[in-house]
Amino acid sequence: AQKITQTQPGMFVQEKEAVTLDCTYDTSDPSYGLFWYKQPSSGEMIFLIYQGSYDQQNATEGRYSLNFQKARKSANLVISASQLGDSAMYFCAMRERLLTSGGSYIPTFGRGTSLIVHP
Amino acid sequence: SQTIHQWPATLVQPVGSPLSLECTVEGTSNPNLYWYRQAAGRGLQLLFYSVGIGQISSEVPQNLSASRPQDRQFILSSKKLLLSDSGFYLCAGKLPGRDYGYTFGSGTRLTVV
Numbered sequence: 256a257q258k259i260t261q262t263q264p265g266m267f268v269q270e271k272e273a274v275t276l277d278c279t280y281d282t283s284d285p286s287y288g289l290f291w292y293k294q295p296s297s298g299e300m301i302f303l304i305y306q307g308s309y310d311q312q313n314a315t316e317g318r319y320s321l322n323f324q325k326a327r328k329s330a331n332l333v334i335s336a337s338q339l340g341d342s343a344m345y346f347c348a349m350r351e352r353l354l355t356s357g358g359s360y361i362p363t364f365g366r367g368t369s370l371i372v373h374p
Numbered sequence: 375s376q377t378i379h380q381w382p383a384t385l386v387q388p389v390g391s392p393l394s395l396e397c398t399v400e401g402t403s404n405p406n407l408y409w410y411r412q413a414a415g416r417g418l419q420l421l422f423y424s425v426g427i428g429q430i431s432s433e434v435p436q437n438l439s440a441s442r443p444q445d446r447q448f449i450l451s452s453k454k455l456l457l458s459d460s461g462f463y464l465c466a467g468k469l470p471g472r473d474y475g476y477t478f479g480s481g482t483r484l485t486v487v
Contacts, residue, residue, distance in 0.1 A: 290476070299480055302475035348418075359406055359425045361423060362466070363420060367416075
């Protein structure tokens, strides 16, 4: 079973509008962390936002916010006021400790969502 | 600053040839390091991770191997490349002191012909 599921292969949004990118996860580690990364066409991976499993508040970083719904195992990324430069692949990721990792956190990534922002 | 260096940026290799991709960490010590492969239009597949010198864990059985000969060096290798080894290879690190996020190298785009 996939640990990170991103069900939207592609999303389109009008410039200046908000967009939500979906992410659900599955883990048995109570102390996990969730991340979102942006990958432009250059291939670099840009860290956007982090949410710890015990964090009570939803994480926010500028125009990015993470809609964390723990009971639903959902960690959607909301981008407000989309800009043309937001066009990229977006990856949801989770770090968790595995039985085989000796207590080390192992990051797993979803398949990504391609976001295109229209002018 | 803490950064991860990866080279080469692009590589075209014939089937059956060997491979060596190097990843080095600058500005910190004892990082956890990871090798990922990204097929065209796909997500990141974790290949190997290392929590210290000489310690390698493999996530996916395949034609590749990894080594960590020094604290800040992580190498991805193959004795004989297959066409299916083509992809974008990314080295990542969980750098001590950073509670959030993982730092990535700039990646190597490998094409096996």
